[in-house]
Amino acid sequence: MTNENSFLVRKVAVLGSGVMGSQIAAHLANANVEVVLFDLTAKEGDPNGVVQKSLAFLQKLEPTPFSVKSKIHYVTPANYDHDLNQLENCDLIIEAISERMDWKKDLYAKVCPKIAKHAIFATNTSGLSIYSLAEVLPSHMRKNFCGIHFFNPPRYMTLVEIIPHKETDSKILDQLEEFLTTTLGKGVIRAKDTPNFIANRIGVFSMLATMHHTEKFNLGFDTVDALTGTSIGRAKSATYRTLDVVGIDTLAHVIKTMSDTLPNDPWQSIFKVPNWIQALISKGAVGQKAGAGVYKKSGKEIHVLDLHMQNYRLSKQEAEPDIAAILKIKDPTEKFKQLIKSDHPQGQFLWATFRDLFHYCAVQLEDISDNARDLDLAIRWGYGWSMGPFETWQASGWKFITEAIQNDISAGKAITKTPLPTWVTDSNRVAVHFADGSYAPAKKTNEPRRKLPVYLRQPYPEKVLGEKYSYGETVFENEGVRLWSADRDIAILSFKSKMHAIGSDVLDGVIESVKVAERNFKGLVLWQTEPPFSAGANLMQVTQALQSNNFTILESMVKRFQEASMALKHSLVPTVAAVQGLALGGGCEFVMHCSKAVAALETYMGLVEVGVGLxxxxxxxxxxxxxxxxxxxxxxxxxxxxxxxxxxxxAKVSRSAEDAKELGYLRQSDIIVFNPNELLYVATSEARALSESGYRPPxxxxxxxxxxxxxxxxxxxxxxxxxxxxxxxxxxxxxxxxxxxxxxxxxxxxxxxxxxxxxxxxxxxxxxxxxxxxxxxxxxxxxxxxxxxxxx
Structure with a gap:
C-alpha cells in the first residue's frame, strides 16, 4: 500500500543553468537524483550548448559542486524549445533563472502546461514575492507552488528557506521539508513571504550597516575584514571579500530590491548602493568572477581598493592590537563592555555594527520569522556565522545589551530612533532561547521545534544557545572518552579531547569500551557530539615524550594504537563509525577497522602521517x-x-564521503548520509541490524x-x-x-x-x-x- 503522504522523487527539473541553478542540479545529482537541467536554446551549434557550457564551468569550480566527478552524468542537458515534454516525468521542478519578475512569469506560462498534476513547482528566488509569482499560475497549480531558496554554494551551505504563499498546501511543505532534510542534507527554515525572506534580509542589512559604519569611522576595507571575520565568529571572507565572492552587481540588485519593496522600513536611509560600488560596476569590476572588485590579485599579492587614493594598494588586513586583544576576551559580556567604552574607531565601529544588527533583528523579528531560533539558525546556516544575532545578544547579557542599545537610541547614535519592541524591554526578559523553545513575538510564547516525522531521525539536532540535550546515561568514562547509551541495545563512544585527537587516554578508553560493549550491549557506535570525527594522533603528547627522550612511552603508545584498532575490528559485537568532517591519520584508521562506517557526505578522510614525517x-x-x-x-x-x-x-584526503569510497578509505558497502544530524540514527540502526543478523567478527x-x-x-x-x-x-x-x-x-x-x-x-x-x-x-x-x- 502506498502512503498518500509519500513524496516520491525519481526525477527533478531545474530551470536555469546559471551559477545557482547548475549547482542545485549538481547537488541533486550528488544525492543520486536524476536531473534535467534546462536553459535557453543555443543560437548556434548544439541546441543544449548553454547548459553544456554551464556544466563545463562546474567541473572547474572550487570548492567542487560534485561529490565525485562521475556525478555529472546524472545531469541531462535540455532546452525550452525542444525538451519541455521531459517535465511531464518530473516530480519536482525548481525554477532558478534571473531575479526578474517579468522573465519568471514568461517562463511559467511556457512550462506550466507540461508540469504533472502531482509535481511540486518551486522558485529559487532570493527575495521576490512568492504570492506575486503564484498569481500568474493556473489556479489548480497554486497549491503546489512555493519558494525554495538555496544558499551558495548549495552543496556546502546548510540553509534552504521554504516560503509558502497563502494558497500553498501545507502537505507539500511537509513533503518538501522531508526531501530537503534527508535526501539533500539541508537545514530547512520556513520563512514568511517578505522581501529577501529571513537570512538575506538580516545578512544584507548587516552588510549595509557595516558599509555605513566603515565610512562613518573612516576605516579601510581590509581593516573591516580583519575585524568582521573569524575574530567575531563569522566566515573567513568577512564582509568585503564576501561581497567580491557574491558579486558586487548581485548585491546592488538585492539592495535595490530592499529599497523598492521596503519603503516604510525605519532603516530605509541605508538601503542605497554607495557611489564607490556604482563606480566599480560601471568599470565591470564586480568581484571575483571579473578578477577585480574590492580586492584584486596582483601576482601573488592581494591589493585592496582605497577610497582616499581612488586606487588599489597592498592589503594589510590587520586589527589594532588593543582591539584584537578585546576580541580575544572569552567572556562575551566583558568583551562588549570593553567595545562599548573603547574610544578607538575600530572598537566604536564594532559595537555600532552589533548594536544596529541587534536593533534591526528585534524590530523585524515578528514580521519575517516565526521565532528567534529560526532567525538565528537561518543566519548561521546561510551565512556561516558561529552564533546568530539573538544568541550573541543573549550570551552577552540580555538586559545589559538591551540597556546599551536603548542608551544609543536616546543619544541619537543608532541609525534610527525606532524604539525596541516592548517584548525586548520587558523587565522579566532575560533571554529568547530556552530549553522549551524560542520566543515567538506573534504568539507571545516560546515555540518548540516543529515535530515532523523526519526530525525523529535527529536525536541531537544542532542546538541554539539555551537548548539543552542529555546525551544518555554514562556507562564508562575516563579522561579521554565517554561511553554512554540512550537505550539498552547500543553503546555510543564519544571522545572528549580537543579536535577528538587520539592520545593514550583515548586509546585506553576505546579498548575498555569495546570490552564493556561486548559484555552489556548489542553494538558499539563511535560518534562525536560535534565534528570533527578525529584530527588524528595527539601530537602534543608525542612531542612531550620526544622532548624527554622517552621512547618507551611512544613504543607503548603505538602498540596500544594497534590494539585499539584491532579491538574495533574483532569485537564480538558490531562496531559502527559515524563519521563527519575530518577523519585523519589515526581517526581514519579507526574508521577503517570498524565493522561498518556511516559517513556524512562532507567527510574528509585520509592517512596523512607523511605530513609529520611518519x-x-x-x-x-x-x-x-x-x-x-x-x-x-x-x-x-x-x-x-x-x-x-x-x-x-x-597524504591524499577525500573531498567527500563518495570520494573516500573511490580512494578506498571507505568500503563500497559503507553508507553515506547527507544530513549529519541523522548520522547517529542511521549508525545505531546499522549496528542493531548487524546484531540482528547474527553478527560475527572477521x-x-x-x-x-x-x-x-x-x-x-x-x-x-x-x-x-x-x-x-x-x-x-x-x-x-x-x-x-x-x-x-x-x-x-x-x-x-x-x-x-x-x-x-x-x-x-x-x-x-x-x-x-x-x-x-x-x-x-x-x-x-x-x-x-x-x-x-x-x-x-
Whole structure:
C-alpha cells in the first residue's frame, strides 16, 4: 500500500543553468537524483550548448559542486524549445533563472502546461514575492507552488528557506521539508513571504550597516575584514571579500530590491548602493568572477581598493592590537563592555555594527520569522556565522545589551530612533532561547521545534544557545572518552579531547569500551557530539615524550594504537563509525577497522602521517594491504596496492564521503548520509541490524598474499624518479621506502602469505625508526606551531 503522504522523487527539473541553478542540479545529482537541467536554446551549434557550457564551468569550480566527478552524468542537458515534454516525468521542478519578475512569469506560462498534476513547482528566488509569482499560475497549480531558496554554494551551505504563499498546501511543505532534510542534507527554515525572506534580509542589512559604519569611522576595507571575520565568529571572507565572492552587481540588485519593496522600513536611509560600488560596476569590476572588485590579485599579492587614493594598494588586513586583544576576551559580556567604552574607531565601529544588527533583528523579528531560533539558525546556516544575532545578544547579557542599545537610541547614535519592541524591554526578559523553545513575538510564547516525522531521525539536532540535550546515561568514562547509551541495545563512544585527537587516554578508553560493549550491549557506535570525527594522533603528547627522550612511552603508545584498532575490528559485537568532517591519520584508521562506517557526505578522510614525517601505524598500512589482496582475488595484487601506496605517500584526503569510497578509505558497502544530524540514527540502526543478523567478527587474517621484494622494488623505482625530478624531498623518499616495504609485506619473496600481526609489526618498527629521525621531529614541531606540513 502506498502512503498518500509519500513524496516520491525519481526525477527533478531545474530551470536555469546559471551559477545557482547548475549547482542545485549538481547537488541533486550528488544525492543520486536524476536531473534535467534546462536553459535557453543555443543560437548556434548544439541546441543544449548553454547548459553544456554551464556544466563545463562546474567541473572547474572550487570548492567542487560534485561529490565525485562521475556525478555529472546524472545531469541531462535540455532546452525550452525542444525538451519541455521531459517535465511531464518530473516530480519536482525548481525554477532558478534571473531575479526578474517579468522573465519568471514568461517562463511559467511556457512550462506550466507540461508540469504533472502531482509535481511540486518551486522558485529559487532570493527575495521576490512568492504570492506575486503564484498569481500568474493556473489556479489548480497554486497549491503546489512555493519558494525554495538555496544558499551558495548549495552543496556546502546548510540553509534552504521554504516560503509558502497563502494558497500553498501545507502537505507539500511537509513533503518538501522531508526531501530537503534527508535526501539533500539541508537545514530547512520556513520563512514568511517578505522581501529577501529571513537570512538575506538580516545578512544584507548587516552588510549595509557595516558599509555605513566603515565610512562613518573612516576605516579601510581590509581593516573591516580583519575585524568582521573569524575574530567575531563569522566566515573567513568577512564582509568585503564576501561581497567580491557574491558579486558586487548581485548585491546592488538585492539592495535595490530592499529599497523598492521596503519603503516604510525605519532603516530605509541605508538601503542605497554607495557611489564607490556604482563606480566599480560601471568599470565591470564586480568581484571575483571579473578578477577585480574590492580586492584584486596582483601576482601573488592581494591589493585592496582605497577610497582616499581612488586606487588599489597592498592589503594589510590587520586589527589594532588593543582591539584584537578585546576580541580575544572569552567572556562575551566583558568583551562588549570593553567595545562599548573603547574610544578607538575600530572598537566604536564594532559595537555600532552589533548594536544596529541587534536593533534591526528585534524590530523585524515578528514580521519575517516565526521565532528567534529560526532567525538565528537561518543566519548561521546561510551565512556561516558561529552564533546568530539573538544568541550573541543573549550570551552577552540580555538586559545589559538591551540597556546599551536603548542608551544609543536616546543619544541619537543608532541609525534610527525606532524604539525596541516592548517584548525586548520587558523587565522579566532575560533571554529568547530556552530549553522549551524560542520566543515567538506573534504568539507571545516560546515555540518548540516543529515535530515532523523526519526530525525523529535527529536525536541531537544542532542546538541554539539555551537548548539543552542529555546525551544518555554514562556507562564508562575516563579522561579521554565517554561511553554512554540512550537505550539498552547500543553503546555510543564519544571522545572528549580537543579536535577528538587520539592520545593514550583515548586509546585506553576505546579498548575498555569495546570490552564493556561486548559484555552489556548489542553494538558499539563511535560518534562525536560535534565534528570533527578525529584530527588524528595527539601530537602534543608525542612531542612531550620526544622532548624527554622517552621512547618507551611512544613504543607503548603505538602498540596500544594497534590494539585499539584491532579491538574495533574483532569485537564480538558490531562496531559502527559515524563519521563527519575530518577523519585523519589515526581517526581514519579507526574508521577503517570498524565493522561498518556511516559517513556524512562532507567527510574528509585520509592517512596523512607523511605530513609529520611518519607513516600509518594504527593498522592503516596493514588494512590497505589486506584490502588490495582481497580485491585482487588471487590475481595480480600490485595495481590495487598502487593506489593505496599513492594515498599514503601523497597524504591524499577525500573531498567527500563518495570520494573516500573511490580512494578506498571507505568500503563500497559503507553508507553515506547527507544530513549529519541523522548520522547517529542511521549508525545505531546499522549496528542493531548487524546484531540482528547474527553478527560475527572477521577472524584475524593469516592468508594475505603480498608482492614482497618485487613490488617493493617497483615502488622504490617510482620514488627515485620522483626524488630526482624534485617532486619529493629526501625525507619524503625515506618515508616512502618504508611505506612501500610495509605494503609489500617486507623483504620476502613475492606470493608469500603473511598475517595481520606480521604487517602490524612492520608498521610498528618503521614508525619508531622514523620517530627517532631529526627531520621527522622537525616536522612534528612545525605542524604543532604552524598548523601545516613542513617539506624538509
Amino acid at each position: 607513516l600509518p601505524a594504527g593498522g592503516g598500512c596493514k588494512e590497505f594491504t589486506l584490502r588490495a589482496c582481497r580485491e585482487a582475488k588471487g590475481g595480480n595484487i600490485f595495481p590495487f596496492l598502487q593506489r593505496y601506496f599513492e594515498n599514503i605517500a601523497m 577472524l584475524k587474517s593469516k592468508d594475505i598474499i603480498v608482492t614482497g621484494k618485487g613490488g617493493i622494488a617497483t615502488f622504490k623505482a617510482a620514488l627515485v624518479n620522483m626524488h630526482v625530478g624534485g617532486f619529493i624531498s629526501e625525507h619524503d623518499f625515506e618515508i616512502g621506502k618504508r611505506v612501500a616495504t610495509i605494503l609489500g609485506g617486507g623483504e620476502i619473496e613475492q606470493g608469500h602469505m603473511v598475517t595481520d600481526e606480521w604487517l602490524l609489526e612492520l608498521e610498528y618498527r618503521y614508525f619508531i625508526e622514523l620517530l627517532k629521525t631529526e627531520k621527522t621531529q622537525q616536522r612534528i614541531e612545525f605542524m604543532l606551531k604552524n598548523g601545516k606540513p613542513l617539506r624538509n
